[in-house]
Amino acid sequence: MSDAAAAERNIDTSKMQISDEIAIQISAMNKWYGSFHVLRDINMTVNRGERIVICGPSGSGKSTLIRCINRLEEHQAGQIIVDGTELSGDLKNIDKVRSEVGMVFQHFNLFPHLTILENCTLAPIWVRKVPKREAEETAMHFLEKVKIPEQADKYPGQLSGGQQQRVAIARSLCMKPRIMLFDEPTSALDPEMIKEVLDTMISLAEEGMTMLCVTHEMGFAQAVANRVVFMDQGQIVEQNEPKEFFNNPKSERTKLFLSQILGH
Amino acid sequence: MSDTHSNTVSYVRDSMLPQQEPPLKDRGAVKWLRENLFSGWLNTVLTLLSILTVWFIIIEIGPWLMNTVWNAGSLRECREILDGTSGACFAVIKDRWHQLMFGFYPPEYYWRPVLAFVLMLVAVAPILFAELPRKMLYFSALFPFVGYHLLWGGSIWLPVAVLLGFVAGYIAFRLLDRMSSLISTLGAVAATLAWWFLLAGPFNAAMTSVLPIGLEFVRSDAFGGFLVSVVIGVSGIALSLPLGILLALGRRSEMIFVKSVCVVFIEFIRGVPLITLLFTASLLLNYFLPPGTSFDLILRVIIMVTLFATAYMAEVIRGGLAALPKGQYEAADALGLDYWKAQRLIIMPQALKISIPGIVNTFIGLFKDTTLVVFIGLLDPIGLSNAIRADTNWNGIYWELFIFIGALFFIFCFSMSRYSQYLERKLKTDHR
Numbered sequence: 001m002s003d004a005a006a007a008e009r010n011i012d013t014s015k016m017q018i019s020d021e022i023a024i025q026i027s028a029m030n031k032w033y034g035s036f037h038v039l040r041d042i043n044m045t046v047n048r049g050e051r052i053v054i055c056g057p058s059g060s061g062k063s064t065l066i067r068c069i070n071r072l073e074e075h076q077a078g079q080i081i082v083d084g085t086e087l088s089g090d091l092k093n094i095d096k097v098r099s100e101v102g103m104v105f106q107h108f109n110l111f112p113h114l115t116i117l118e119n120c121t122l123a124p125i126w127v128r129k130v131p132k133r134e135a136e137e138t139a140m141h142f143l144e145k146v147k148i149p150e151q152a153d154k155y156p157g158q159l160s161g162g163q164q165q166r167v168a169i170a171r172s173l174c175m176k177p178r179i180m181l182f183d184e185p186t187s188a189l190d191p192e193m194i195k196e197v198l199d200t201m202i203s204l205a206e207e208g209m210t211m212l213c214v215t216h217e218m219g220f221a222q223a224v225a226n227r228v229v230f231m232d233q234g235q236i237v238e239q240n241e242p243k244e245f246f247n248n249p250k251s252e253r254t255k256l257f258l259s260q261i262l263g264h
Numbered sequence: 265m266s267d268t269h270s271n272t273v274s275y276v277r278d279s280m281l282p283q284q285e286p287p288l289k290d291r292g293a294v295k296w297l298r299e300n301l302f303s304g305w306l307n308t309v310l311t312l313l314s315i316l317t318v319w320f321i322i323i324e325i326g327p328w329l330m331n332t333v334w335n336a337g338s339l340r341e342c343r344e345i346l347d348g349t350s351g352a353c354f355a356v357i358k359d360r361w362h363q364l365m366f367g368f369y370p371p372e373y374y375w376r377p378v379l380a381f382v383l384m385l386v387a388v389a390p391i392l393f394a395e396l397p398r399k400m401l402y403f404s405a406l407f408p409f410v411g412y413h414l415l416w417g418g419s420i421w422l423p424v425a426v427l428l429g430f431v432a433g434y435i436a437f438r439l440l441d442r443m444s445s446l447i448s449t450l451g452a453v454a455a456t457l458a459w460w461f462l463l464a465g466p467f468n469a470a471m472t473s474v475l476p477i478g479l480e481f482v483r484s485d486a487f488g489g490f491l492v493s494v495v496i497g498v499s500g501i502a503l504s505l506p507l508g509i510l511l512a513l514g515r516r517s518e519m520i521f522v523k524s525v526c527v528v529f530i531e532f533i534r535g536v537p538l539i540t541l542l543f544t545a546s547l548l549l550n551y552f553l554p555p556g557t558s559f560d561l562i563l564r565v566i567i568m569v570t571l572f573a574t575a576y577m578a579e580v581i582r583g584g585l586a587a588l589p590k591g592q593y594e595a596a597d598a599l600g601l602d603y604w605k606a607q608r609l610i611i612m613p614q615a616l617k618i619s620i621p622g623i624v625n626t627f628i629g630l631f632k633d634t635t636l637v638v639f640i641g642l643l644d645p646i647g648l649s650n651a652i653r654a655d656t657n658w659n660g661i662y663w664e665l666f667i668f669i670g671a672l673f674f675i676f677c678f679s680m681s682r683y684s685q686y687l688e689r690k691l692k693t694d695h696r
């Protein structure tokens with residue numbers, strides 16, 4: 001278990017405040033892949049400033065769930081409202097939501113033909129119409145924040161996995177999103193690199209960012225999350241604050257899952 | 265160093281080893297020879313056989329090439345000079361140089377195709393080499409019109425009228441830019457077509473009667489030799505790449521109608537021999553056009569060659585698109601880029617890079633296929649070689665003409681191939 005990230009640093013909770021404002025509202029949402037019912041009756045409300053960790057066995061639909069929030073996947077029934085905008089077939093709404101919601105992928109998905117700096121400035125310039133110089137300043141600011149400003153002129157292929165993932169986080173931040181989604185951000189990384197990415201995510205949490213993370217890093221969940229959501233077979237089985245969730249799980253399925261991942 | 269510890273279980277290295285040179289037989293020329301020419305008895309035999317073959321070819325052809333006659337008015341004269349010895353008669357190239365280059369283009373206007381060729385190189389340069397100033401691209405955009413006017417001449421207002429169509433499209437695009445990119449694109453296309461079909465004709469006629477300037481008109485029949493090959497080849501290449509991209513995107517589209525149209529087009533064109541399309545261009549197309557329209561033959565051939573290459577190009581690019589990981593599309597989507605921006609900024613640069621070998625393959629194929637126009641009566645270099653042999657002076661000369669034509673085609677195609685390798689190296693971004 002990597003509790004390292006949590007243990008080694010004192011987390012500054014002063015700005016980690018949860019407001020009453022609703023950031024994401026998912027109600028009675030269902031999704032099918034063909035005839036396979038991947039997400040079943042999902043109801044979930046995320047307030048601004050919340051840090052939610054979603055965990056569960058593979059195939060439980062946790063990635064699909066957060067991919068629905070910026071419509072990389074389409075849901076077939078129910079409602080998803082992000083920042084007051086309902087996700088439907090309307091392309092304008094989708095683009096609006098996507099420019100407000102940052103996403104970090106398991107495999108980084110940096111653009112290999114562009115330099116690190118260009119990766120970070122592309123969307124601000126072309127979507128937000130920010131002047132190039134301003135976009136570059138913002139990009140350098142966030143690259144400094146993820147601690148790799150010196151790599152700005154390199155290409156993604158020249159960076160290590162951990163560095164690439166930090167660039168991917170910086171790239172999302174350059175769009176000044178109000179919500180960040182993380183889809184197993186550390187699963188493709190070597191153990192040595194997991195910490196640097198988690199540190200970046202923790203500092204983001206400290207600034208009060210609304211975050212939804214699909215991750216198996218339980219140390220991160222305990223240190224940062226204010227809520228842990230456990231999913232199995234496309235349903236939300238249990239959700240609770242981390243302390244209760246880990247020490248006193250209610251459902252049998254959760255207990256089994258926790259014993260398997262914490263047991264070694 | 266290592267044997268000190270080799271028998272002990274617990275082991276701590278006290279000093280890191282410095283980097284050392286490989287042994288003598290594993291570096292430099294010796295290594296290269298050993299690995300590439302004499303890596304086993306079979307390869308050694310093959311190497312020796314290859315050397316023998318090359319030697320044999322040089323011995324056989326060398327003297328014939330070295331003993332070349334450059335100045336003679338006819339094959340008979342050539343043979344008299346050679347006086348029974350073996351030798352090439354490249355005098356035919358010198359004698360018919362202009363014809364091989366320009367066909368029957370009026371000699372007093374030879375400067376026009378030459379100038380057009382030079383300007384073409386200038387126009388292509390900034391597209392090929394990103395180091396050149398980007399402002400040069402404005403000239404590249406203008407070149408098709410300049411080139412057309414230089415080659416065919418006629419009233420200068422015709423190319424201007426066509427050019428203004430694009431200007432109209434651009435203005436419409438700008439005006440509608442606030443709307444979605446689909447509306448502005450459709451608006452631009454509509455404005456361009458409206459100008460061409462409704463206003464360009466009267467505009468051309470009016471301006472020509474007011475201000476009749478322009479170069480002397482040269483009919484397409486006068487075009488020949490490499491002029492024809494280059495005009496058809498370069499136009500085909502320049503048009504087939506953008507059209508191929510659109511077609512490839514269309515084939516991957518989720519809109520069923522767009523997709524079906526693209527699939528049918530690609531499968532039809534690929535399923536029909538080019539020569540059939542060329543005969544259609546030369547013989548049948550006139551039946552479908554309104555009576556009285558004379559549609560230039562070279563233009564018709566360019567259209568057919570372009571369509572043919574476009575279908576292949578689309579499939580090559582589709583291969584590149586399919587090779588891109590899905591994550592690239594998702595990352596572009598997640599950042600809020602719309603379809604066209606994602607295609608232009610993220611997807612196409614990578615897909616085209618992957619497709620470079622296939623694209624250049626298609627370009628080279630297209631360029632060489634231009635020799636097929638000989639069958640519909642255009643005098644490309646091959647057609648001219650027949651015409652030159654029909655002259656009693658040069659009756660019976662084969663090798664020299666074909667070697668020359670082959671060499672020129674080789675230069676064109678080999679440069680394309682070299683350029684593509686340069687580009688692949690330059691675009692390689694995963695080096696550490």
